[in-house]
Amino acid sequence: MTREYGAVTREILDELLSALGKNRVLSDHDGMEPYSWDETGKNFAVLPEVVVKPGNTEDVRAVMRIAQKHRIPVTASAARSGVAGGAIPLRRGIVLTTEKMNRILEVDPVNRTATVEPGVITNDLCKVAAEKGYLYAGSPMSTFTSTVGGNVATNAGGAKGIRYGSTRAHVLGLEVVLPGGDVLSLGGKIRKGTWGYDLKDLVVGSEGTLGIVTKIVVNLEPMPGRTADLLVPFRTIGEAVAATSKILALGVSLLSCEYLDQPSVLLTSRYVKYVYPFQDEAEAFLLIQVEGKDEETLERDCDKVGNLCYDEGAIEVFVADNRSDSADIWSVRQNYAEALRVKDPYFVSGDVLVPLS
Ligand SMILES: Cc1cc2nc3c(=O)[nH]c(=O)nc-3n(C[C@H](O)[C@H](O)[C@H](O)COP(=O)(O)OP(=O)(O)OC[C@H]3O[C@@H](n4cnc5c(N)ncnc54)[C@H](O)[C@@H]3O)c2cc1C
Known part of the structure; x- marks a missing residue:
């Protein structure tokens, strides 16, 4: 039987070692094991033949050149919080992890952008943006573990999607290393792009199938005003x-x-x-975050939402307007996936999309 792809031989390993250095190449079983699976579950694990940890775009280019020369498949891997198996090296070969490319390169207040390497943890970007008075609105529930590069590659959505959209809506520019090592620079610190095909948007959500994202320019939003979280239990799903x-x-x-x-x-x-x-009586809950430009507006809008919920049959409306109560009620939503995984290591999750009507 002929192999569709080449195998990683001693010579190829040596090429990778001389391109990246010995601390950036793993080929022992125990070292590679964590890269063989993601949050889809260990039962889907496939051990790669080698794991490489590039530190910059040039390193990624070198790996992609070597891979193409020898027809070795490359699987991009970031925080491996994905639940669709995208980071699993199904055809073995090279796992390229972005964990060493984790610098926030710039927050630019004039253009209201941030430029980051792909391995930056999403919440780290949120924190740095917030310190400068901006909101990075990409907010998957995995914000404390997943990376901006992983979010771009999966077009991750999240709790603030209803207001700000999924990750694609925040990406202004990308640097991408293609198979073979060529570098594409797509978009940039601009918000209007009316010409030609939008290759940037094509790369967002492509799960590493088109190339390796090595730099990302994101839009930053003005910080929202004051917020309050409403937790509303309903007796029935229909309500x-x-x-x-x-x-x-x-x-x-x-x-x-x-x-x-x-x-x-x-x-x-x-x-x-x-x-x-x-929680024993309610078939369903809504967790609603309301924003108001000042205390008065916030209170008025929370009342509007609360009263409507009562009209629709809510058992009660709880308002969390301090950080610790908010963190507690959000912790349930944020930990769905882990709780399910502990209960059933074989569960496979998915999103269902329906129109509001
Ligand atoms: C508790 C929990 C909550 C979650 N909540 C959400 C949520 O609210 N919304 C949501 O959309 N998802 C959610 N997810 C799924 C997951 O966190 C997201 O898909 C996230 O974007 C994956 O990021 P990552 O850094 O872990 O990427 P990984 O899982 O490592 O990789 C994901 C995919 O991206 C590719 N990739 C990674 N980096 C690059 C790169 N630099 N260039 C090219 N391709 C790359 C990989 O090959 C793979 O196909 C959740 C997962 C968990 C466990």
Whole structure:
């Protein structure tokens, strides 16, 4: 039987070692094992033949040249929080991890952008942007573990998607190393791009199939005003769903509106040791983040949302307006996936998209 791809031989290993140095190339079983699986589950694990840890674009180019010369498959890998197996090296070969490319290169207040390497943890970018008075609105629930590069490659959505869109909406520019080592520079610190094909948008969401993203320019938003989180239990799923479209039509400024079902809440609440009020009676919860430019507007808009929820059959409306209460109620939503994984290591998750109607 002929192999579709080449195998990583001693000579190829030596080429990688001389390009990157010995601390940047792993080929022992134990060292490579963590790179054989992601959050899809260990049961899908495939051990690569070699793991490389480039530190910059030139390193990535060198790896891609060697890989193409010898027909070795390359799988990009970042924080491996993905739940679709994208970072698993199905055809073995080279795993290229971006973990050493983790610098925030610039926050540019004039252009309201940040430029980062792909291995930056998303929340680190959020923190640095916030220190300078800006919001980085990419906010998957895995923000504390996943990377900006991984978010770009998966076009990650998240809790603030309802207001700001998925990752594609935040990406202004990309540097991409193609198979073979050529470098593409797509977009930049500009917001208007009316010419030709939008290759940048094509790369976003392409899960490493088109090339390795080595630099990312993102849009930064002005910081939102004051926020409050409303946790609203409903006796039935139907009531929660009906309330959602009406809340969105209210015209108040929302940052999030998350739906949580009872089985997931019960499971996750045991995992994070935080109990939602009425979790034994409520079939569904809404977790709504309201924004107001000042205290008065915020209070007024929270009342509007709360009253509407009562009209739609809410059992109660709880308002968390301090950081620790907010962190607690969000912890349940943020830990869904881990709680499920602990309960059932073989579960496979997916998103379901429906129109508001
Ligand atoms: C608890 C939890 C919550 C989550 N919440 C969300 C959520 O709210 N929204 C959401 O969309 N997803 C969510 N996810 C899924 C996952 O976190 C996201 O898909 C995330 O974007 C993956 O980032 P990562 O750095 O872990 O990438 P990885 O999992 O390492 O890689 C993901 C894919 O990107 C490719 N890739 C990585 N880096 C590069 C690069 N530099 N160039 C090219 N390709 C690259 C990989 O080959 C792979 O195909 C969640 C996962 C968990 C475990």
